[in-house]
Amino acid sequence: MAYQALYRVYRPRTFEDMIGQEVITQTLKNAIETHQTGHAYLFSGPRGTGKTSAAKIFAREVNGIAPETDDSQISDIVEFDAASNSRVEDMRDILSNVDYAPIEAEFKVYIIDEVHMLSNSAFNALLKTLEEPPANVKFILATTEPQKVPVTILSRTQRFEFKRIDGQAIAAHLADVLKQQHIDFDQDALRIIANVAEGGMRDALSILDQVIAFGTDTVTVDNALQVTGSTTTTQLMQYLTAVTNSQTPEALKLLHDILVAGKDAQRFVSDIIGLLRDIMLANIAPELIKSTAPLNDLRTLAQQLNSQQIQAMMGELDDIQKQLLQTMQSDVYLELLTVKLGMMIQGDQSHTESTQHATRNTSSFASPESLNDPTVTTQPVSSDTQPDTTTVIAEPTQNEGVSAQENLEATHDTVKPIAQSSQYDESEAVSHNNSLARTGQLAVFAILQAAKRDTLSRSKSTWATLISTFNVAHQALLTIASPVAASQEGLVVAFDYPALLDQALKDVVLQEKLIAALREQNLPTALVLISKDDWQQERAEYVKQLKAGTTQTISLSDVPYVSQQEVLTTATDATITATDAVIAPKVVTEAQKLFGNDIVTVVD
Structure with a gap:
C-alpha cells in the first residue's frame, strides 16, 4: 500500500479529534444536536488550523454519516476548490444542481475552499443562492483571507474564526x-x-x-x-549575550558559524525574536516561556535588557525580516543587523552613563566664575574602580554674528587638552590624535560650498562595491552609512546612529582603508564623518545662510582633523548639555567671555 503523509493519516474524523478549536467544535455540535444549523457558514483562520477538516466533519455529522465513511463515496457532499475554479462559469456549473434534492443524505452540503479566490462575477452568482437557498442545501466557505470576501457574502453567513493552535x-x-x-x-x-x-x-x-x-x-x-533550519538555543543565547554586551566581533563570528552550518536566515531572525520574547517574560510570566533555554540564563539577560531596548531590538529584527524577503544577500543583512543591535545597546548604555555622570558633575561647580575658566579639570578616580572617561567642558557654539574664521579659531581654543589621569591609556590617545577624518559644521560647510553633483552620484553608485573588500566588521559598519555630499576634494559620509559615528571616528584603520579605496576609484579622499541627524541640521543651516547671503568662505584644509578631545566631547554631549542647562544660559557665558565677570551682572 502506498505511503500516506502523516497529516493525511491523522486528519480529524470527528469533532473530538480536532485540537485547539474547542469553542468552535462545541458550538457546531450543539447546533447539530438541537437541529439549529444555519444554511451558510464561513470558516476563516490561518493555514493548517482545521477549517476544511471541520467543514467535512460538519457535513457528515449533519447528515448522520459515520466518520469512517470515505469522503469520495458521499455524493451529497460537494467540494469545490475556488483557487483553481474561480470563474463565474465554474460557479454556475456548481449552482445549477442546487435545486435538485439530495440523493442519499438529508442535506446537500457544498464546501467551497479558498473562497476568497473567486472572481467578483462568481461572488455575485453565489450571492443570489445564499440569499434564498433551498431548505435542503448548506454552504460552508473556508478561507485564510476573510477580508477579501465581499461584505454582502459575509453578512449572510455564520462566521467562525479558527485560531492558531497552542x-x-x-x-x-x-x-x-x-x-x-x-x-x-x-x-x-x-x-x-x-x-x-x-x-x-x-x-x-x-x-x-x-x-x-x-x-x-x-x-x-x-x-x-x-x-x-533552526539554531540551537545555546547558539542563540551566546549570540544575544554577545550583542547585549556590545561584543560585536564575537557576535559576528557566532553569526558566521551559524550561517556556515546552513541555518536559514529567516528562521534565525524568528528564533531571536522568540528568544527576546522569552527574556521579556522571564521575570513576569515564566510559565509562558516557549524556549528550551534555562530560566536562570533568560533572567540574567533580562537584568541587562530593559523593555525599551527589547522593543527597539524587535523593531530592527522585524525590519530585517522584511528586507530578507527581497534580497539574496541574507548574510550581509544579518551582519548589518548584528552591528545595529550592538551599537543600539552600546548607545543606550553610554547615554545612561552620561546622564549619571552629568548628575554627579553638577555639584562640582562651586561658583559662576568657574564657568569662564577655560582650564579643564580631571575628575578624581577611585583606586578600586576603572577610571571613568575624562570630561571635556567646552565653550558653547558661537553666536550668529561671529565669523567663520572666528568659529574655526574657537574650535582650537575652546576645547582644551584634558589633564591626563595616571591610569590613562596613551596608545588610545595617539590613535585618536592620528585621525584622518573631520567632522562638524565647518567641515560640512566647506564641502557644500564646493559641492559637485556628479562626484556625489559616482560616490553613491560605487559605495557598495567600494566597501565590499573590507572585513566583516568594517563592511557591516559602513553598510549603514552613505555619502550625502561631495566636492572635488572631500566626501561627507553620514551614519545612521551617533554611536556608529563615534566608532568610525576612533577607528583609524577603517579611515585608512576607506581613503585608499576612494583613491582607487578616483573619488575625493578628504573624509568628513557625521551622523544623519546632524547632517540634516547642518545642511538646513547652510541653506538658511546661503539664502540670507551670510555664508563665509571656508577651506577644508583649514578645518582640523578630529582629535581625541573632540571624540570625547562628542561622546559626552549629554553631560555637557545637562551641565550647561543647570549652570548658566548660553547668552550669559558668552557675555562673560566677551566682557569679563566684573562687568557682566546676572539679574534674575
Missing part, C-alpha cells in the same frame, strides 16, 4: 502520533517543531514527517534543528 497542544498531539507509530522521540524536538509550525497542525505533521525520514525513525533535537 504550541503545547501541538507538541502533545505529535507525541501521541509518534507513540502510535512506535517511534522514539525527544520532547524538546517536538517543541522545536511546534514553534516552527507557528500554530498550524498540518505544518507540524509535515515537518515531523521530514524529521522522521531524516533521522531514520528517530526524532531528536539535532534532527529537528537540521530539518527546520
Whole structure:
C-alpha cells in the first residue's frame, strides 16, 4: 500500500479529534444536536488550523454519516476548490444542481475552499443562492483571507474564526502520533517543531514527517534543528549575550558559524525574536516561556535588557525580516543587523552613563566664575574602580554674528587638552590624535560650498562595491552609512546612529582603508564623518545662510582633523548639555567671555 503523509493519516474524523478549536467544535455540535444549523457558514483562520477538516466533519455529522465513511463515496457532499475554479462559469456549473434534492443524505452540503479566490462575477452568482437557498442545501466557505470576501457574502453567513493552535497542544498531539507509530522521540524536538509550525497542525505533521525520514525513525533535537533550519538555543543565547554586551566581533563570528552550518536566515531572525520574547517574560510570566533555554540564563539577560531596548531590538529584527524577503544577500543583512543591535545597546548604555555622570558633575561647580575658566579639570578616580572617561567642558557654539574664521579659531581654543589621569591609556590617545577624518559644521560647510553633483552620484553608485573588500566588521559598519555630499576634494559620509559615528571616528584603520579605496576609484579622499541627524541640521543651516547671503568662505584644509578631545566631547554631549542647562544660559557665558565677570551682572 502506498505511503500516506502523516497529516493525511491523522486528519480529524470527528469533532473530538480536532485540537485547539474547542469553542468552535462545541458550538457546531450543539447546533447539530438541537437541529439549529444555519444554511451558510464561513470558516476563516490561518493555514493548517482545521477549517476544511471541520467543514467535512460538519457535513457528515449533519447528515448522520459515520466518520469512517470515505469522503469520495458521499455524493451529497460537494467540494469545490475556488483557487483553481474561480470563474463565474465554474460557479454556475456548481449552482445549477442546487435545486435538485439530495440523493442519499438529508442535506446537500457544498464546501467551497479558498473562497476568497473567486472572481467578483462568481461572488455575485453565489450571492443570489445564499440569499434564498433551498431548505435542503448548506454552504460552508473556508478561507485564510476573510477580508477579501465581499461584505454582502459575509453578512449572510455564520462566521467562525479558527485560531492558531497552542504550541503545547501541538507538541502533545505529535507525541501521541509518534507513540502510535512506535517511534522514539525527544520532547524538546517536538517543541522545536511546534514553534516552527507557528500554530498550524498540518505544518507540524509535515515537518515531523521530514524529521522522521531524516533521522531514520528517530526524532531528536539535532534532527529537528537540521530539518527546520533552526539554531540551537545555546547558539542563540551566546549570540544575544554577545550583542547585549556590545561584543560585536564575537557576535559576528557566532553569526558566521551559524550561517556556515546552513541555518536559514529567516528562521534565525524568528528564533531571536522568540528568544527576546522569552527574556521579556522571564521575570513576569515564566510559565509562558516557549524556549528550551534555562530560566536562570533568560533572567540574567533580562537584568541587562530593559523593555525599551527589547522593543527597539524587535523593531530592527522585524525590519530585517522584511528586507530578507527581497534580497539574496541574507548574510550581509544579518551582519548589518548584528552591528545595529550592538551599537543600539552600546548607545543606550553610554547615554545612561552620561546622564549619571552629568548628575554627579553638577555639584562640582562651586561658583559662576568657574564657568569662564577655560582650564579643564580631571575628575578624581577611585583606586578600586576603572577610571571613568575624562570630561571635556567646552565653550558653547558661537553666536550668529561671529565669523567663520572666528568659529574655526574657537574650535582650537575652546576645547582644551584634558589633564591626563595616571591610569590613562596613551596608545588610545595617539590613535585618536592620528585621525584622518573631520567632522562638524565647518567641515560640512566647506564641502557644500564646493559641492559637485556628479562626484556625489559616482560616490553613491560605487559605495557598495567600494566597501565590499573590507572585513566583516568594517563592511557591516559602513553598510549603514552613505555619502550625502561631495566636492572635488572631500566626501561627507553620514551614519545612521551617533554611536556608529563615534566608532568610525576612533577607528583609524577603517579611515585608512576607506581613503585608499576612494583613491582607487578616483573619488575625493578628504573624509568628513557625521551622523544623519546632524547632517540634516547642518545642511538646513547652510541653506538658511546661503539664502540670507551670510555664508563665509571656508577651506577644508583649514578645518582640523578630529582629535581625541573632540571624540570625547562628542561622546559626552549629554553631560555637557545637562551641565550647561543647570549652570548658566548660553547668552550669559558668552557675555562673560566677551566682557569679563566684573562687568557682566546676572539679574534674575
